[in-house]
Amino acid sequence: MTQVQDKPRTGTSADVLGALSLAGLGFAIAGLGACVALLARDLDESTDRLAVLPSAFAVGLLVVAAAGSFVLRTDAKLPVLRAGALVCAIGTVLLAVAHNLVVALVGGLLVGLGGALMILVVPLMLSGPRAAIRIARANAISSTTGIFAPLVIGTLDSIGPTGRLAMLLAAIPLVLLVPLTRSYRAPTTDERAVNIVVAGGAGDLSLMTGGTARRPWGSVFGGWSRVVLAVAVEFCFVIWAVARMLATDLPAGKAALLASAFPIGMAIGRVIGPVKVERVSALLPGAVLAAAGTVLVTAFDTPVPVTIGLGVAGLGVATMYPIVLADLISIPGVSPAHLSSLSACASGVAILLAPAALAALAGVLELRAAFLIPLPLLVILLLIRRPARPQPVTVSP
Secondary structure, three states: OEEOOOOOOOOHHHHHHHHHHHHHHHHHHHHHHHHHHHHHHHHOOOHHHHOHHHHHHHHHHHHHHHHHHHHOOOOOHHHHHHHHHHHHHHHHHHHHHOOOHHHHHHHHHHHHHHHHHHHHHHHHHOOOOOHHHHHHHHHHHHHHHHHHHHHHHHHHHHHOOOHHHHHHHHHHHHHHHHHHHHHOOOOOHHHHHHOHHHHOOHHHHHHHHOOOOOOOHHHHHHHHHHHHHHHHHHHHHHHHHHHHHHOOOOOHHHHHHHHOHHHHHHHHHHHHHHHOOOOOOOHHHHHHHHHHHHHHHHHOOOHHHHHHHHHHHHHHHHOHHHHHHHHHHOOOOOOHHHHHHHHHHHHHHHHHHHHHHHHHHHHHOOHHHHOOOHHHHHHHHHHOOOOOOOOOOEEOO
């Protein structure tokens, strides 16, 4: 009898492709908020008419999630990744040079659709026994470029014709991704058979054992719900952090600057996150930090403690998404393409609903009190059982 140990599905090349994908996407998404204000000024349009731009990403996630299994039906991950990178790059270029509202809206939609295609594929390419670590590292790149996006856009806008031209920077890693995918070595059939932790599908499990895998739909729903909750907590802060700082009577410029404590905390957390995501209880310390940051954000009404709270919350939230995403896509007995589609759907649902729910509460309560909404979300997240991970399979030589 021979013990077959699982091994990473791909080597460094997959991590490089994932990092480039999320580097460009992180800059593009973080720059959308700044683009709304600049487009309103440059095109002499109301901000309300341009507010749809940030939501395009969530819409793109839902559209791609609905077609995800069909898109990946032939396991053609690299063509999908290339297509997503090019579509997202075209969208950033249109946002940078748009001279009318229609072009700007098309650009925002393309960023959303292209970004959703990349998010559909990258988790599959980074899957495996070290998936949480690899996903956390790739997301650290995304968080870091996301920090610089508004800073570069604002700086360029103060010295040049329009800061929107900085969005062209997002296209560079996305275009570079296209030729690099041609040197990527996809795993062979034999490698897929050995690496059932990565494949996670009924077909591959049957290839190893000669049996039929039971589809654990209860675990899938639990894993999907955990992704929804983790992303919901994150985007409550992403969308409303500046507004919370403004409520402390700061001018808009300082509020935006101090609100960057949250993405900075996330970037730091995702850099150091791989050190702790290997632990069984890795989600617990992240949720505790996120809850502590939420309490600081809501308990005080002065800039310093609110800023500290945003930074602490960012540190905690940082590793939550990589962990729950890795748990979802590693569920055995279900097609990995289907699981990736479900993860995109979960993110889209969370991004559309959670910030809106916080806004609705803020319409009844003050924003300071409404910001407590992450606390029950974190509690529910911890109460949902972690999906079972596949175990190494023993086969006869």
